[in-house]
Amino acid sequence: xxxxxxxxxxxxxxxxxxxxxxxxxxxxxxxxxxxxxxxxxxxxxxxxxxxxxxxxxxxxxxxxxxxxxxxxxxxxxxxxxxxxxxxxxxxxxxxxxxxxxxxxxxxxxxxxxxxxxxxxxxxxxxxxxxxxxxxxxxxxxxxxxxxxxxxxxxxxxxxxxxxxxxxxxxxxxxxxxxxxxxxxxxxxxxxxxxxxxxxxxxxxxxxxxxxxxxxxxxxxxxxxxxxxxxxxxxxxxxxxxxxxxxxxxxxxxxxxxxxxxxxxxxxxxxxxxxxxxxxxxx
Numbered sequence: 001x002x003x004x005x006x007x008x009x010x011x012x013x014x015x016x017x018x019x020x021x022x023x024x025x026x027x028x029x030x031x032x033x034x035x036x037x038x039x040x041x042x043x044x045x046x047x048x049x050x051x052x053x054x055x056x057x058x059x060x061x062x063x064x065x066x067x068x069x070x071x072x073x074x075x076x077x078x079x080x081x082x083x084x085x086x087x088x089x090x091x092x093x094x095x096x097x098x099x100x101x102x103x104x105x106x107x108x109x110x111x112x113x114x115x116x117x118x119x120x121x122x123x124x125x126x127x128x129x130x131x132x133x134x135x136x137x138x139x140x141x142x143x144x145x146x147x148x149x150x151x152x153x154x155x156x157x158x159x160x161x162x163x164x165x166x167x168x169x170x171x172x173x174x175x176x177x178x179x180x181x182x183x184x185x186x187x188x189x190x191x192x193x194x195x196x197x198x199x200x201x202x203x204x205x206x207x208x209x210x211x212x213x214x215x216x217x218x219x220x221x222x223x224x225x226x227x228x229x230x231x232x233x234x235x236x237x238x239x240x241x242x243x244x245x246x247x248x249x250x251x252x253x254x255x256x257x258x259x260x261x262x263x264x265x266x267x268x269x270x271x272x273x274x275x276x277x278x279x280x281x282x
Contacts, residue, residue: 001257002270002279005249006035006078007104007167007208007240012058013039014048015244023065025246027072033271034249035076036062037104040095043088043116048108059099076101076271080167083107083157084116090162101271104208105163107153107171110146112138124150124172131175143179144188147172151192158199164276166200168210168221168242169193184223194229201233206269206276209260211252212242220256227263236269236278257281 008022009015015022019036026034041052050058059077066075081090081103090096090103113120122134124146139145150172158166170193176182183189200207207230210221222230230237239256243249260268260281267278 001254001281002239002268003029003031003250003253004033004035004238004270005031005241005243005253006033006076006102006165006238006271007037007080007210007242008035008249009038009080009242009244010036012054012061013050017246019061019065021246022243022249023069023073023075025249027069029250031073031249033074033076035078035102035271037078037080037102039108040079040081040090042082042084042109044118046118049082055098074271074273078102078104080104080106081163082109083153083160084109084111085114086156086160088116089157089160091160092162096162101274102164103162104165104167105157106167107150107157110149110153122146124175128175128178135179143176143182147176147182147189148192151196154196155192155199158196158203158205161203163205165206165208165238167208167240168212169196169200169207170222170226171210173223174213174219174221193226197226197230197233197235201235206236206238208240209237209256210240210242211256214252214255220252220259224259227259227265231260231264236267237265238268238270 010019039049042049062077077100081095083089090105108125109121111120135146213219239253241251267280269276270279
């Protein structure tokens with residue numbers, strides 16, 4: 001089992017500890033590689049995202065740690081970059097020109113206006129009360145309309161490019177499943193999600209197996225029953241904990257690797273000396 005993690009958050013965004021604490025924990029647990037992926041700057045300020053003014057310090061600090069611990073751990077610099085619309089996503093020059101080792105593309109916000117500010121965003125990753133309010137206000141109380149919009153936006157993100165990894169590809173179900181009408185086995189959910197997976201295959205992207213809520217809520221992103229389908233499509237995967245606390249760096253990894261083996265996977269994709277390689281699970 002590969003001991004690595006490429007999706008993590010530190011105090012440069014909404015993580016709860018400084019970067020070096022995560023590195024020390026990873027080394028103590030025998031990790032081979034560790035990557036930082038702070039929430040990228042947005043056109044507006046949030047409690048989650050890094051401020052653009054802090055980007056130089058972020059890059060400098062991760063590089064300092066890379067040099068300091070070079071004999072014990074491979075350390076990589078990434079970002080989790082929000083797709084908002086065609087004007088703001090990982091493909092724009094600002095993100096392409098940053099000296100990053102990889103880019104995770106994720107969707108946390110869905111704009112309901114062309115003016116990109118926080119008040120005009122539907123947040124799919126926050127509290128259920130806020131989520132439910134948005135479903136009522138912007139989607140006529142129909143969870144299926146929000147799901148459709150989310151997966152359509154995911155397809156737009158993939159088509160836009162600029163990313164290496166798709167983060168928590170179906171996290172829309174975290175809150176969506178609390179609706180009586182929510183049924184991920186119905187075509188209104190399955191078809192657009194499978195279209196996203198097929199598009200990911202066409203663009204040769206990696207899909208992360210996100211374990212953030214696996215032990216706490218028995219939720220995996222993507223859902224467990226899609227792992228076999230992802231394997232059949234030949235999409236490369238990696239296991240990430242999406243941790244915000246150092247002691248959760250390895251959370252859910254053993255369980256996720258077992259699920260991957262049961263789904264037919266024999267490898268995960270990893271950064272080795274700066275290059276992506278498929279390494280055996282066992």
